[in-house]
Amino acid sequence: MCYDLSFNTSLQSIHDIFPGIIQDDQFQIHPDKSAHIVAHSFGEHPIVMCNREDGLMHLKLMEWGCIPFYTKDEAAFMKQRIMMLNARSERILGDTSSYWFKIRNRRCLIPVTGIFEHRKVTGITKKVPYFIYQKTNNNSEPSNPNPQTLSTSNSETLSTPNQQTYSTPNSDLSSKTHPSPFFLPGLYSVAELPNLQTGELEKRWTFTLITRAANSLMQQIHNDGENKWRMPLFLTDSLRDRWLEPELSTEDLQSILNYELPAAELDCWPVYTIRSSKPRPDGLSKTDPYVWEGLPALEI
Numbered sequence: 001m002c003y004d005l006s007f008n009t010s011l012q013s014i015h016d017i018f019p020g021i022i023q024d025d026q027f028q029i030h031p032d033k034s035a036h037i038v039a040h041s042f043g044e045h046p047i048v049m050c051n052r053e054d055g056l057m058h059l060k061l062m063e064w065g066c067i068p069f070y071t072k073d074e075a076a077f078m079k080q081r082i083m084m085l086n087a088r089s090e091r092i093l094g095d096t097s098s099y100w101f102k103i104r105n106r107r108c109l110i111p112v113t114g115i116f117e118h119r120k121v122t123g124i125t126k127k128v129p130y131f132i133y134q135k136t137n138n139n140s141e142p143s144n145p146n147p148q149t150l151s152t153s154n155s156e157t158l159s160t161p162n163q164q165t166y167s168t169p170n171s172d173l174s175s176k177t178h179p180s181p182f183f184l185p186g187l188y189s190v191a192e193l194p195n196l197q198t199g200e201l202e203k204r205w206t207f208t209l210i211t212r213a214a215n216s217l218m219q220q221i222h223n224d225g226e227n228k229w230r231m232p233l234f235l236t237d238s239l240r241d242r243w244l245e246p247e248l249s250t251e252d253l254q255s256i257l258n259y260e261l262p263a264a265e266l267d268c269w270p271v272y273t274i275r276s277s278k279p280r281p282d283g284l285s286k287t288d289p290y291v292w293e294g295l296p297a298l299e300i
Contacts, residue, residue: 001211002039002211004116006035006287007037007112008285013111014048017181024059025059025060035285039064039065042065044064045064047108047188048109057244062205062207063207065085066103066188066207067206069192074193087210093254100187103188103189108188109185112182113133113181113182114131114132116131116271120224130271132267132268179267186210187210211233213231215262217263218266221298236259268298269289271289
C-alpha cells in the first residue's frame with residue numbers, strides 16, 4: 001500500500017497544470033512539512049476534483065483517510081479509518097458491497113512530487129526507504145537509483161554520515177531532488193459530523209489513494225510486508241484528465257483501473273530513514289539521495 005507522500009513544490013504548480021482551477025480554501029504549502037506527508041496523521045492535503053455543482057475544476061483541502069458519508073460517531077469509527085487510507089483498484093468495481101463501489105463516481109486527483117516506499121534487504125537491519133517519482137516532461141532525464149555508483153566530472157561531492165560519498169552533476173542536483181508534480185488518482189467522501197467544540201454539524205471532506213499490483217520496479221522495492229507488491233495507480237497525463245470526467249463509462253473506468261505504468265516511466269533513489277521526526281544527520285531533505293552501505297543495485 002502507500003502511506004508516505006511528498007509534495008515539495010508550490011501550489012502555483014497545480015494552477016499551471018490546471019489553468020482556471022478554483023481554489024476553495026486559503027492555505028499555504030510548508031516545505032518542511034510537505035516533504036514527507038504521513039497517511040496515519042489523517043492530515044489535510046490539497047485535492048483536485050470536478051465540483052458536482054458547477055462542473056468546474058476545484059482545488060480543495062481534504063483529510064487523508066475516507067470517512068464514509070453515513071458515519072455518525074467519528075470516535076467509534078477512528079479504529080477503522082486506517083483501513084480507509086488506500087483503496088485497492090480491484091475492489092472499486094469488482095466488489096459491489098464495498099464502500100469504494102458506492103463512491104466510485106467521486107473521483108479526485110492527489111498532487112504529489114513523489115512517494116516513499118521501503119525495501120527489505122538481506123544484511124541491512126532496517127528497511128531501506130526509496131523516494132520514487134513519475135517521469136514527466138520536466139522529469140525526463142534518467143537518474144541512478146543506486147547512488148553509490150555515481151561518478152562524473154564537473155560535480156559536487158555530497159558527504160553522508162557513514163563517510164561514503166557519491167557525486168552528482170551540479171546541473172542535475174536541483175532537478176533530482178525537486179521533481180515536477182504529478183497526480184495520483186483517488187476517491188473522496190463527504191460526511192456531516194458534529195464539531196467537537198461547538199457541536200454544530202459540519203462537512204468533512206476526506207479522500208483515499210488508489211493502489212494496484214506493482215510493476216517490475218516497484219516489486220523490487222515494496223518487497224515485504226502484508227501488502228507487498230503494491231503501488232499507487234500511476235496514470236499518464238491523458239488518463240489523469242479522463243479520470244475526472246463526470247460521465248466516464250463503467251468500461252472506461254475499468255480500463256483506467258487496469259492500467260499499469262511501465263517501470264521505465266518511474267525514477268527512484270534510496271533516501272535516509274524517514275520514520276523519524278528528527279532531521280537527517282547530514283542536514284539534507286528527506287527526499288535527497290542517501291548511500292546505504294551494502295545496498296544491492298535494483299534491476300532497471
